[in-house]
Amino acid sequence: MTPEKASTYDAAKIQVLEGLEPVRKRPGMYIGSTDQRGLHHCVYEIVDNSIDEAMAGHADHITVMLHDDGSVSVEDNGRGIPVDIHPKTKKSALETVLTVLHAGGKFGGDDSGYKVSGGLHGVGSSVVNALSSYMRAEVFRDGNVHMQEYERGKPKADVKKIGKTEKPHGTLIKFLPDKQIFDTLTMSLNTLLAHFRQQAYLTRGITISVMDEREKRPEEDQNLPRLYRFHFEGGVSAYVRHLNQDKQGIGDVIWFEKEEADGFVEVALQYSQTFQDQTITFANNIHTTEGGTHLTGFKAALTRTINAYARKEGILKEKEENLTADDVREGLAAVISVRLKEPQFEGQTKSKLGNAEMKAAVETVVNEKLAEFMEEHPGDAREVVGKCLLAARARMAARAARDAVIRKGALEGMTLPGKLADCSSKDPSECELFIVEGDSAGGSAKQGRNREFQAILPIKGKILNVEQARLDKMLANNEVKSLIIAMGVGIGEVKDMSKLRYDRIVIMTDADVDGAHIRTLILTLYYRYFRELIETGHLYIAQSPLYKISQGKESRYAFNEKERDAVLKEWGVEAKELETSEEDLVEEEETEEAAEETKGKKGAKGKVEILVPEKKKKKVNIQRYKGLGEMNPEQLWETTMDPTKRVMLRVTLEDAEAADLIFTTLMGAEVAPRKKFIQTHAKGVKNLDI
Ligand code: 0RA
Numbered sequence: 001m002t003p004e005k006a007s008t009y010d011a012a013k014i015q016v017l018e019g020l021e022p023v024r025k026r027p028g029m030y031i032g033s034t035d036q037r038g039l040h041h042c043v044y045e046i047v048d049n050s051i052d053e054a055m056a057g058h059a060d061h062i063t064v065m066l067h068d069d070g071s072v073s074v075e076d077n078g079r080g081i082p083v084d085i086h087p088k089t090k091k092s093a094l095e096t097v098l099t100v101l102h103a104g105g106k107f108g109g110d111d112s113g114y115k116v117s118g119g120l121h122g123v124g125s126s127v128v129n130a131l132s133s134y135m136r137a138e139v140f141r142d143g144n145v146h147m148q149e150y151e152r153g154k155p156k157a158d159v160k161k162i163g164k165t166e167k168p169h170g171t172l173i174k175f176l177p178d179k180q181i182f183d184t185l186t187m188s189l190n191t192l193l194a195h196f197r198q199q200a201y202l203t204r205g206i207t208i209s210v211m212d213e214r215e216k217r218p219e220e221d222q223n224l225p226r227l228y229r230f231h232f233e234g235g236v237s238a239y240v241r242h243l244n245q246d247k248q249g250i251g252d253v254i255w256f257e258k259e260e261a262d263g264f265v266e267v268a269l270q271y272s273q274t275f276q277d278q279t280i281t282f283a284n285n286i287h288t289t290e291g292g293t294h295l296t297g298f299k300a301a302l303t304r305t306i307n308a309y310a311r312k313e314g315i316l317k318e319k320e321e322n323l324t325a326d327d328v329r330e331g332l333a334a335v336i337s338v339r340l341k342e343p344q345f346e347g348q349t350k351s352k353l354g355n356a357e358m359k360a361a362v363e364t365v366v367n368e369k370l371a372e373f374m375e376e377h378p379g380d381a382r383e384v385v386g387k388c389l390l391a392a393r394a395r396m397a398a399r400a401a402r403d404a405v406i407r408k409g410a411l412e413g414m415t416l417p418g419k420l421a422d423c424s425s426k427d428p429s430e431c432e433l434f435i436v437e438g439d440s441a442g443g444s445a446k447q448g449r450n451r452e453f454q455a456i457l458p459i460k461g462k463i464l465n466v467e468q469a470r471l472d473k474m475l476a477n478n479e480v481k482s483l484i485i486a487m488g489v490g491i492g493e494v495k496d497m498s499k500l501r502y503d504r505i506v507i508m509t510d511a512d513v514d515g516a517h518i519r520t521l522i523l524t525l526y527y528r529y530f531r532e533l534i535e536t537g538h539l540y541i542a543q544s545p546l547y548k549i550s551q552g553k554e555s556r557y558a559f560n561e562k563e564r565d566a567v568l569k570e571w572g573v574e575a576k577e578l579e580t581s582e583e584d585l586v587e588e589e590e591t592e593e594a595a596e597e598t599k600g601k602k603g604a605k606g607k608v609e610i611l612v613p614e615k616k617k618k619k620v621n622i623q624r625y626k627g628l629g630e631m632n633p634e635q636l637w638e639t640t641m642d643p644t645k646r647v648m649l650r651v652t653l654e655d656a657e658a659a660d661l662i663f664t665t666l667m668g669a670e671v672a673p674r675k676k677f678i679q680t681h682a683k684g685v686k687n688l689d690i
């Protein structure tokens with residue numbers, strides 16, 4: 001959708017005539033999709049408007065509440081959406097904002113600030129209204145509460161004063177997404193929290209409170225507390241500190257901001273003793289996952305400034321080559337946030353900033369401010385240059401080593417590994433590769449599978465920890481080598497995704513802590529070296545049942561406690577969870593320690609007591625599987641591998657940086673945070689945030 005100029009009379013007239021019908025006809029055009037993602041977009045859309053009000057300096061607190069019926073309330077303490085009659089529409093401004101396409105944020109005449117617009121955000125609250133079976137707006141102004149209700153975007157009555165309030169000013173929007181439109185009304189607290197945390201970082205000083213009042217929450221949310229509060233005085237600097245929280249930082253976080261003619265630029269960055277580059281970019285608070293001109297400008301300035309400093313200080317000798325863009329980004333965590341008047345979003349997912357002028361704007365600001373910082377902090381500057389030089393040397397050494405490995409033909413010839421039980425089909429689109437932990441489970445899987453299209457690769461023990469390994473070392477590891485050869489895509493410069501031999505790659509590990517660890521190791525390998533496969537949806541995690549419940553001849557499988565209890569209930573047997581958990585408020589200031597602690601406490605599950613009613617005395621047997629190896633081939637096929645019955649999780653990169661944090665925590669050099677993570681998440685690791 002292209003943002004239209006509501007200021008021209010004609011455009012405004014056409015919008016009024018169009019109303020909200022097209023939104024209900026083609027919801028995907030406005031919110032991307034009608035699945036859970038689209039549902040989340042609606043919440044973001046409403047919250048974005050409150051964030052705009054905060055960025056304009058009129059609000060500092062936003063409260064988001066998830067209600068049991070699937071509705072959501074968003075309240076802010078801003079000026080309140082104006083309720084007076086709008087001259088053009090002859091309707092209250094509130095009604096216009098919520099019932100006319102594109103009208104959001106265009107009122108009040110002071111839209112000098114940068115609004116979130118373009119992309120999927122900024123389509124306006126009216127779109128959410130159109131897609132809600134019910135919406136209610138309350139505006140607090142001058143001690144009065146003004147209210148209007150809507151059904152599928154149509155007002156039920158005029159705006160009216162419904163009473164007095166102590167609140168000085170603000171807006172409350174409650175909406176119930178329409179069941180007729182959305183595939184599901186179940187939102188993921190996990191996903192929403194990640195988004196709001198990010199927004200809180202980007203708008204320093206703002207507080208976003210989130211309350212989950214739902215009784216029935218999705219599986220992945222069940223170990224999360226119901227109350228959160230995000231507030232970061234440090235803004236994007238705090239964000240970078242968060243990205244590096246378990247890493248060994250080099251110097252303090254570098255932060256600067258500047259208003260340029262074409263827009264506003266804010267940057268925070270810090271190097272750490274790691275290899276990966278984590279540069280996250282935003283344009284008008286929208287996460288530009290595909291990068292764009294602001295990122296290009298940043299890279300150019302970073303490379304230029306560091307090289308210039310290294311030359312000037314004689315750290316880089318005359319005969320030595322310049323550091324490359326990759327060298328200066330190794331171990332870098334950076335957040336780049338720009339705000340501009342008319343952002344253009346391009347790319348496959350409309351998440352790439354296209355405005356050419358932003359390259360120059362960011363480049364100018366970073367050149368100037370980073371050079372200034374390096375001049376003023378020679379100690380930090382030298383350490384940073386040292387780190388980049390190390391990266392350059394490692395790059396050259398790794399290139400030589402890798403060339404040697406490839407020359408020696410480590411991956412050439414492509415003889416399939418002996419322990420791979422391949423499938424007979426040679427059509428990749430129907431083939432599946434199961435990566436199975438352990439020999440006994442591997443044996444069961446080989447016997448239980450459909451050999452036509454399912455291949456099994458047993459992986460022994462813990463495969464190489466790739467977080468800290470370089471490419472040359474990785475290739476020398478037999479387990480990793482087998483896996484890469486089996487997939488057929490190669491690695492490094494010879495990587496070719498079109499050669500993928502299986503459409504689905506399924507990680508199948510035990511449902512215990514060891515299994516979780518191995519799964520994470522495999523995920524790390526993919527995250528670091530075959531991210532394309534995650535992005536294109538080829539990677540899956542098999543879900544094997546935790547329980548087998550039998551009564552007489554009948555037996556059923558359950559993947560978690562909840563399902564088990566549902567089966568027991570169906571059979572007239574009651575299972576009661578004895579432990580009740582406290583609801584702690586999790587406050588996130590500049591650290592997430594508190595959150596982790598609380599999650600840990602709540603991770604522990606209570607005992608289960610089974611009450612068998614008098615009349616139905618038949619014995620119910622509950623078997624808890626400790627590992628895949630305990631299942632015979634038929635059971636494994638039936639529960640985990642049969643495409644018509646199994647449940648698999650597709651691994652997505654929904655929140656790449658949250659995933660990166662988990663990987664670093666689990667695989668990085670620092671032992672203490674890793675230990676804590678495993679202790680607190682032992683049960684929940686299958687819900688890795690990726
Ligand atoms: C334009 C003008 C004014 C308030 C707002 C927009 C406004 C919009 C939203 C959306 C969510 N929360 C909001 N809070 C405020 C006020 C103009 C004035 O009072 O002078």
